Amino acid sequence: MEKTRKWALILGGSSGLGWATACKLAKHNFNLVIIHRTRKSEMPGVEQKFGELKSFGAELISFNKDAINKEVRQTLISELKSNLKATGISVLVHSIAKGNLKPMLGDANESLAGMDFQITIEAMGISLYDWVKELSIQGLFAKDARVISFTSEGNSKAWPYYAAVSAAKVTLEAITRGIALEFAPHGIKANCIQAGVTDTKSLRYIPNSDLIIKEALRRNPNRRLTTPEDVANAAFLLTQDEANWITGTIIKVDGGESLQ
Numbered sequence: 001m002e003k004t005r006k007w008a009l010i011l012g013g014s015s016g017l018g019w020a021t022a023c024k025l026a027k028h029n030f031n032l033v034i035i036h037r038t039r040k041s042e043m044p045g046v047e048q049k050f051g052e053l054k055s056f057g058a059e060l061i062s063f064n065k066d067a068i069n070k071e072v073r074q075t076l077i078s079e080l081k082s083n084l085k086a087t088g089i090s091v092l093v094h095s096i097a098k099g100n101l102k103p104m105l106g107d108a109n110e111s112l113a114g115m116d117f118q119i120t121i122e123a124m125g126i127s128l129y130d131w132v133k134e135l136s137i138q139g140l141f142a143k144d145a146r147v148i149s150f151t152s153e154g155n156s157k158a159w160p161y162y163a164a165v166s167a168a169k170v171t172l173e174a175i176t177r178g179i180a181l182e183f184a185p186h187g188i189k190a191n192c193i194q195a196g197v198t199d200t201k202s203l204r205y206i207p208n209s210d211l212i213i214k215e216a217l218r219r220n221p222n223r224r225l226t227t228p229e230d231v232a233n234a235a236f237l238l239t240q241d242e243a244n245w246i247t248g249t250i251i252k253v254d255g256g257e258s259l260q
Helices: 016-027 040-055 070-084 114-137 163-182 209-219 228-238
Strands: 006-011 030-036 060-064 089-094 141-152 189-195 250-253
Touching (some): 016 040, 016 228, 030 089, 114 141, 114 163, 141 228, 163 189
Parallel strands (some): 089 141
């Protein structure tokens, strides 16, 4: 007998790691709420992709909204409360990629300013806490809920143009550990997946991304890049009953890329 479908909420689920995770979960007995930011010109393609999720039997609720904006977040959570209160959210996936990729030195308009750090850290780090806290306050998490977010090796290595994102990833990891500790009495487990270099739209925004790809291929003992599906597979494993004692960790999913 098929199990009742659980609900997963994905922040940033229209492309990259978020989209791959949405596909994996839809194929394995999850309904989905996807919050994304998509240009009007790109919406036909996104709607077609969302149709794929429904073809897997998943129920889908999607919002083309800014998940970082406080007022928008409150409105969305209010709407989710009316729709999902009876079942609750079993999985929250944070895959927001919004940051500044500028050098630390250069012309005033072309180099990182303090505000650039603040915007990036807020979007890619602190927003995870904002969502977890508000969903918890509103009683929207199901029993034994899982929180999953994505980090990178830039959490400990300095890459040109990546300083603001690096700071955001470190913040994200610290918040994940805090959630794992302080939300444990509410049954919430929280983990970060440290993905290897993955050829996504977000990677291509980084200046000299071709060099990053070349170096990753040289270092990886399996001689290939990490794929979004590799990361989604690991995210799916963290949603399973057998993973209910894994929390507060940074899990490397990189095919051994970070070994050398």
